[in-house]
Amino acid sequence: MARPRLLRRCLLTALSAVLAGSAMVATPAHADSPHVSSSEVSATATFSDTFDGPAGAPVDSTKWRLETGDNVNNHERQYYTSSTRNAALDGQGHLVITARRENPANYQCWYGTCQYTSARLNTSGKFAAQYGHVEARMKIPRGQGMWPAFWMLGNDFGYEPGKVPWPDAGEIDIMENVGYEPSTIHGTIHGPGYSGTGGIGAAYTLPGGRAFADDFHTFAIDWAPDSITWSVDGVVYQRRTPADLGGKKWVFNKPFFLILNLAVGGDWPGDPNGSTQFPAQLVVDSVSVTTSNAPTGRPIRGLAGKCVDVAGANPANGTPVQLYDCNGTAAQQWTFAPDGSLRALGKCLDVKDHGTADGSPVQLWDCSGNPNQKWVLSSGHDIVNPQANKCLDVTENNPANGTRLQIWTCTGGANQKWTVG
Structure with missing residues (x-):
């Protein structure tokens, strides 16, 4: 089960208002085999962003929207902005989400004048998936108080009439890291009766004491009806099904949208301290959602x-x-x-x-x-x-x-x- 944390419910009124890959190419058999007539079993990319573009450019607005505001629910310290100082392409095929110790526009947070800025992006209203292989290749930041995440919310999420509030709409955390655990990430599901500190999940720790911030890693789920399987660099570390919920409702057989963010501080990671270096960066190489044209989850x-x-x-x-x-x-x-x-x-x-x-x-x-x-x-x-x-x-x-x-x-x-x- 993932380390305890408070609600990851969407922090922003703005988001509630707007809510109204690596492809699989099967390797051919050896050409000298007379018995095997191979065909490629490829994947259909339903969403893909490799963040190509000039340095300093904003993300593709046809794929992503930028949220703005703070988050009292988790007691995070950052103010999310739409500035390219906090989310921009680096000209080398990466999206860089940067957390800074600054407040250039006198932003106000739940605790008073904000001390940090960062960015949070989502695909709400632009893309949602139901099942498939969902992955991001990223290099996460290091440092006390850092909280990078790649996750999903039910596409019906919202607090206005006709929408479903958190946690009933469902949340799938594909990857979360808290800075005081440099070698460990967490994958978790949240839903009605199993949310916040009661979320159901597991942790994955790199062998040999290596830190995730040292290199790029691929964080993924394979998602099918009544099952979600998490992996890091292709190594599976947990699978969840309705049987894990103790009779509670499984809310993951419907479309979800994607979220990327870098939070600063909060009840789970704790606040930055004198050892934390800013700016801190979450570097995203690619994000993709693929569905195989070979039958999946079938006999x-x-x-x-x-x-x-x-x-x-x-x-x-x-x-x-x-x-x-x-x-x-x-x-x-x-x-x-x-x-x-x-x-x-x-x-x-x-x-x-x-x-x-x-x-x-x-x-x-x-x-x-x-x-x-x-x-x-x-x-x-x-x-x-x-x-x-x-x-x-x-x-x-x-x-x-x-x-x-x-x-x-x-x-x-x-x-x-x-x-x-």
């Missing part, structure tokens, strides 16, 4: 009309993947993710021990981005692991429930043919 049917199945619906690492009667459960709902992986239960279809030999079994494992977790759906209905140049195969052509799946030299046999959906 994969093969020999005797049976399905690719995670044994016992067990999400533990090393769980066998098998053939079983199709039953519509989550253990048989597979997603072709934009990184080329094939996912179910928040984990990846994995060739055990990085095997490339005929008969290497497949299993469920934490997503790592390694070649033994890459798959191509070919035009010939093969599912191919390009590293081994071999096909997903039903062992010994046996249609019985529980038959283990493996990789094998592609033969064109019925035990290697798969239909998605």
Whole structure:
């Protein structure tokens, strides 16, 4: 569960008033394979911004709107402005959101005269998504009191008639960081009965004591009906479904819009101190939302009309993947993710021990981005692991429930043919 914090409810009257990628290109099988006729399984980018433009230019106003004002709900210290001093392109393909210790226009905040300025952008009224792969590649700032975030609000959010207030409208925090935890980010959902400090989520910590501010990282969710899966640099660290809510309402099967911001201070991160350096910058390389044109979150049917199945619906690492009667459960709902992986239960279809030999079994494992977790759906209905140049195969052509799946030299046999959906 994410570190406690107060409401992330929208701070601005202005926002309430206006509320009325990396594409997946599947790797072809080796050209010398006579059995695999590969086709690209690509993604449709429903939203993409790579922030190209001259240094000092504002963000694309057809994609983003800038919010202005302060935020009493979280007791943040900044005043969000629409100035390019706080949000501008750097001329090198980045958006730079800059927090400054200044008050050039005598801005007034909830605590008196504002001490800081920064920026918050959203796509409300311009773009909203329902399901898909949502990601941002960013380098976050360091320093006590810094609070960068990439998140989403339900598109029906608002406080005027006909709108849904926070938290009932739903919030998906794809990435939040508080400056006193330089190696850790948080992913959280908020909704009716599980908001603020009761939000449901998890943390991800970089190995080896590395800080997120040292380099760019990709923060993402894979979002499908009744499930949201979080990852950092392709490594999955949590999955949430209605089963995690203890009977409370799941409010995430509808459109949401995107938000990027850099807050200064607040109840969760605490205020800046003498060690905090300004200006502080959140550098955003790209933001994208993609939906695969391969079916997502669907069964994969093969020999005797049976399905690719995670044994016992067990999400533990090393769980066998098998053939079983199709039953519509989550253990048989597979997603072709934009990184080329094939996912179910928040984990990846994995060739055990990085095997490339005929008969290497497949299993469920934490997503790592390694070649033994890459798959191509070919035009010939093969599912191919390009590293081994071999096909997903039903062992010994046996249609019985529980038959283990493996990789094998592609033969064109019925035990290697798969239909998605």
